[in-house]
Amino acid sequence: MSLSIPQRAPAIDTAATWQPVCEQQDLVSNSGVVVWLDGAQVALFYLPGAEGKTLYAIDNHDPQSGANVIGRGLIGNIKGDLVVASPIYKQHFRLEDGSCLEYPLQRLRVWPVRLQGGVVEIGLS
Template sequence: MSQSNTQQNLAAWKTVCSEQDLVSNSGVVVWFEGAQVALFYLPEAQGRSLYAIDNHDPQSGANVIGRGLIGNIKGEMVVASPIYKQHFRLEDGHCLESSQQRLRVWPVRLNSGMVELGLD
């Protein structure tokens, strides 16, 4: 694949908030392209420190994932839904208790003090 084709396949980025809006080791929710997105900022985590995942809990139907508890299960960073306590991996949105449940995830990055989400 040529370099120009690779550049065309890269996601465009859209600013959703500033880094100052994030809460360490917790979630905040932003509105992005018609969806509520929960941002989790884990500044002391090994490797990746920022995640963007759907705020909508598929089991309860409530928009509560951003209020979930962050944890580590078998080396995987997860968020526990505050209603039924199912665990979703922050990396890919998969539910540990039910393989049929999955939350959408977005590419996310910090860029000059701003939080940006990738557009498909």
């Protein structure tokens, strides 16, 4: 009698498809760059020294000022949350989920993002 050991199912990406947007060499450590994705400006933040996740994709449009400037914001840490400060009115958005610390009703869209063989890809759902 032989025992069958169940095989672990492969991990499934939560995004339906992945869209390449730039090369890893286009990223600037601890800063933002902006890419186009289906007519939207997406700010990419590359934090190679951070524990855990090192790449974030968040909407570049600041809802408070109406300007496309989030990619030029300063990265920081507030109470354990990685944030970007908008360069105009200085409100802080969490990189993980796009929520605004000062204005809870404001939220930036976030996308799944990954590095795949030196290429930055954003997940489209």
